[in-house]
Amino acid sequence: MNEEILSRELHRVADAAPVPTDLFPPDLLARRARSRRSRWIAVTATAAAMLLFSISPLGARALSAVGEVFMNLKVILVQGEPPGELARGPGTDISSIQAGETKVLELEEGRQIYTALTVEELLEKRPDFPLPTYLPPGPDAHVVQSETFRQDSEAPLFSGINMTWDSDYRQIDYSLYWRTEPLAAEDLQALLSRERIGVTVYATGRERLQQQEVTVNGMKATAVGVGYTWSLYWVHEYGGGSLSGNLPLETLIKVAESIPSLK
């Protein structure tokens, strides 16, 4: 490849692109830090819930205490894309939901209801919700509650909370989802293997797969993948969660270790 030709071609096209006059509109900083264009974010809460939803016949009622979800915690650390995006189950554009708004997503087998909250509202509803104390979400964090229902049930099969916030300019994404009934051991195993397959397929396509053993608060975990965005992902019989960010792995582990329920 002739480098001069490449450089010339990049300049030829990019420099000819007119810069929009409203690139920095006067009200931009006052707006919610969300893209105007519709963006799709399959949060782990949704995607993982849908995976469980698809492999488990169990009905459930909402958990009374979020802390219970951390029983028998198993952590898988993944370097690469957030697993929620890998799984890519049905999802909705949760980033565009403003605080106080609700969106309903109709599915073949059920429905999902998303409600955006402020951090304050979340803590009013669930004072014990485990938030990290290291690089914690600020008051402007974007928080979305999701509930997944089977077609024939009024009680949610899964509930979840996803939140994103900025630390410096790096976005951190934290999700928890939970269910009442424990997942059968074989279903849990199936879920874990499916998640691993998803991660492996994606990471292999981008670059060589890497793997290393790490520890989060004394729990052994495996780091898999490549890239500079790290995700920490855990699944267990009562639910699971994820934490991801464009952060060094060591920093992300510090965030994870500061989540009360992970201690």
Add this chain to the structure above:
Amino acid sequence: MATDPLLEAARSGDPERFRELVEPHLAQAYRVAILILLDRELARDAVQEALIRAHRGLRAVRPDTSFGAWFRRIVVNEARRQARRQWRQPSPLEALPEVEAAAEESPEARLLAREDRERVWTALAALGEAHRTVLILRYYQGLSDSELAEALAIPVGTVKSRLHKARLFLQRQLLTGKSENSWPNRLLHLLPRRNAE
């Protein structure tokens, strides 16, 4: 090192000072975002998101850091973040501006040049965003290996390796003239498609 007075004023929360601070960098930021995303609308989103992040994170600019380089890093990160959410390979030939060939070129030369250009852009679009980004920052922004490492928060060795792989990939694509069987495309077939909104 003394802090830029404009940066200091912007840090105090004055939106107009922030605008003054960032305005000289906007056009370049937008163009870099276009090249990474190969889509003008997404590029606009990425720059706007980056502006919001930069405004919030102004306190993180160290006195020994150039604001322009710091802002570019945010834009690049934001564009890459958006690129990773695009599961279809971008179509640069539809999204990018068509630049008229020079008047003195013959129709044959124009046709050949157009075909060559299409192959370059098709190959760039087939390249993964991580590799495309290093090429853009090197050949459009002219960054050195160490500047690339700083901008992308990766080791210099990784920069070199990505540049090498990206050049190799482009060479192969341009020699064969085919991108349909490239590894990114093959991989896409393995992945479930995201739902349309």
